Amino acid sequence: MASFRQDIETTIPALRRYARALTREAEAADDLVQDTLVRALRSEHLFHGGDIRSWLYTILTNLNRNRLRSLARRPVLTSIEDDDAPDAAGPEAGGRDIERALAMLVDEQRTALLLVVLEGLTYREVAEVQGVPIGTVMSRLARARMQIKAYLDGERPALRRIK
């Protein structure tokens, strides 16, 4: 199984890149990659050929979705005596335009876009990673691109950077 591990090893830099763009935080990204590697190694006996790279992307994508669920409502820390906790915080602040544009996308759209433009996966491969038909991948891509364009064009004043 040496080649299995070698294949995983050669994919690590790409996984880090993908995770960084998904999370836009270096630490969280490497945590995701680490979890992905642990799971991949644990599931080595379940892997029956096929494209290891796509499989790793699939694991990482799923782990990231779990992560986002937990952050969907960032917990608000309050004293135990405080009975009226305020609502969750707003969108994350800071970062460059493209980062913020990515941050505002729905996870499925961001994932589809990054797998295509950053990781160079084919539509078919992305469909397998996301477990959806190719048509769904394409509509996710289309919506992602439309929203990023609108954001960068400044059509979303609520989200525009405050100068």
Next chain:
Amino acid sequence: MTDRNSPATEDEFHALVDGELPADRREAVENWLASHPEDAVRVAAWRAQAESIRARYGAVANEPVPDRLALDRIIRSRRSWAAAAAAAAIVAFAVGGFAGWMARGASAAAPNVVELMTNEAMAAHRLYIGEVRHPIEVKAEEAHLLPWLSRRVGTTLRAPDLSAFDLKLLGGRLLPGVSGPAALFMYESANGERFTIYCSRVAEPRIAFRYSASDTFGAVHWIESGYGWVVSGPGDKTRLKAVASAAYDQLENRTPTPTRSSANQLISRRGS
């Protein structure tokens, strides 16, 4: 519009940008764009987006891979987990090196580590309480549960007895934590409510109870002697606080640990 070609579709614009357009349509789509400036602007914008994304993140793949992601290291640590579990099943396990872990805990920690820990604990809670068949990795009945998790987390772990709250220990699992391995214990009530207790080493000063609200559940966390604890459970804050207090009291030896089941056994005995 070019007469000799059928109109290009939106999907084909994307396919062109992504290099997925069949060769026999490429010319037609490019001709279309040449005569439809609005579409051409859009396609150019998509290409620019892709370039921005690659410019922003592409270089990450050229960075040296951090040690913690080295495959050898991950494989080695997996072997040691397995070995620890196997050894613990045979030999009564004694915790050593506790002081060493504590000393390590004195090193500087990243800011927000407490919040990160709470987030991780709540993420684990959210994820695993939803698991019907595999909410835990090791059952409470298995003798190696506590020795194994104690060894991995680096301190003597006990699973508090929460039977006073109609909560029975199901078992536990090991998780990657913010600054080292973390243990997660899961409890269940007769009507299926699930609570979790999370513990991980955290190099932060002592913190008294803090409450964190999520959409569907809450968590109480505290830090004591270099270890962070997070008790997560359904939204009833009063009950959650009571459960957390009981857990705290038992963990800090303020009340004797009930010894009704093996799950509650104290394994803090030092030495061999």
